[in-house]
Amino acid sequence: MKVALSGAAGGLGTVLRKELLARGVDLRSAGHQPLVPLVEHEDICHGDLQDPVAVDRLLSGVEVLIHLAGTSTEQGLAEIVNNNLLALVAVYEGARRNGVRRIVFASSNHAIGMHSVNTRLSLDCDFRPDGFYGLSKMWGEGLARMYWDKHGIESVCIRIGTCIPEPTEFRHLSTWLGHRDFFHLIDLCLNTPEVGFTVVWGVSANTRAYWDISDSGPLGYRPSQNAEDFAGKILGHPNLLDAIAQKYQGGSFVTLDYSRSE
Numbered sequence: 001m002k003v004a005l006s007g008a009a010g011g012l013g014t015v016l017r018k019e020l021l022a023r024g025v026d027l028r029s030a031g032h033q034p035l036v037p038l039v040e041h042e043d044i045c046h047g048d049l050q051d052p053v054a055v056d057r058l059l060s061g062v063e064v065l066i067h068l069a070g071t072s073t074e075q076g077l078a079e080i081v082n083n084n085l086l087a088l089v090a091v092y093e094g095a096r097r098n099g100v101r102r103i104v105f106a107s108s109n110h111a112i113g114m115h116s117v118n119t120r121l122s123l124d125c126d127f128r129p130d131g132f133y134g135l136s137k138m139w140g141e142g143l144a145r146m147y148w149d150k151h152g153i154e155s156v157c158i159r160i161g162t163c164i165p166e167p168t169e170f171r172h173l174s175t176w177l178g179h180r181d182f183f184h185l186i187d188l189c190l191n192t193p194e195v196g197f198t199v200v201w202g203v204s205a206n207t208r209a210y211w212d213i214s215d216s217g218p219l220g221y222r223p224s225q226n227a228e229d230f231a232g233k234i235l236g237h238p239n240l241l242d243a244i245a246q247k248y249q250g251g252s253f254v255t256l257d258y259s260r261s262e
C-alpha cells in the first residue's frame with residue numbers, strides 16, 4: 001500500500017515521517033519546500049498544494065494520504081483560507097483524479113475549543129471553533145464528509161489535542177496525545193478495512209480528558225498513555241494560562257482576539 005504524507009516538514013510530520021519509514025511503510029513524503037532525504041532513494045516531493053501539478057505528484061499511485069499540511073495555528077484569514085480551505089479542496093480533487101481511497105485529515109480540538117473545560121464532549125457535540133483556524137478544521141471535516149457522500153473517498157478526521165512528547169502544562173493533562181498513541185492511531189487509520197467517514201478524538205487515555213473516547217467507532221482506537229503520569233511535575237508549577245484561556249477547552253487560542261465582556 002502506497003501512503004503519502006503531506007506536511008512532512010512540520011512538527012507532527014517530522015516525527016511521523018521517521019516512524020513510518022522505520023516501520024517500512026511504502027511512503028512518499030511532501031513538504032512545501034524541498035525535503036532532505038532521510039534514507040537512500042526516499043520518495044519525496046515538494047510544492048504548493050494549491051497547484052494541481054504538485055498535488056498529482058504527491059498522489060499518483062497512492063492509496064492513502066495522511067494530510068498534515070496546512071496552517072496549524074491561528075493566523076490571518078487570507079492565510080487560513082489559502083492553506084486550509086483552498087489547498088484542501090485541491091487535495092480532495094487530486095484524490096478523485098488519482099483514485100486515492102482514503103484521506104487521514106488532521107483536524108483539531110480548536111474546532112470545538114469554545115466548549116467549557118467543565119463539559120465532557122462526545123463526538124457528536126456541536127462545533128464551537130475558537131478562531132479562524134478552528135473554523136477551518138470544522139470546514140475541513142465538512143469537506144471530508146461531502147467527498148465521502150458524493151465521491152466515495154473515505155476520510156478519518158482526527159481531532160488532534162496536543163501531540164508532543166510529554167505534557168508540560170495544566171491544560172495538557174486533558175488534551176495530551178502521546179506519540180506512541182499517535183502512531184497507534186495512524187496505524188489504525190491506515191489499516192482498518194472500512195472507515196467511510198469517521199471522526200476520532202486524537203487524545204491519549206488522560207484521566208482529565210475533555211473528550212469521551214469510549215466511542216472508538218470503526219477504528220477501535222484504545223490509547224494507552226495517560227498525561228496523569230506527569231501530573232506531579234505539572235501541578236508543582238502555576239497554571240500560566242490567563243483567566244479566559246483557563247475557562248475554555250481551546251486554551252490560549254481562545255484569548256486571541258477575544259472581545260466579549262464577561
Ligand code: 15L
Nearest residue numbers: 072073108109110161162175
Ligand atoms: C493545534 O491544533 C495546534 O496545531 C497545535 O500547535 C497545538 O496548539 C494544539 O492544537 C493544542 O491545542 O494544544
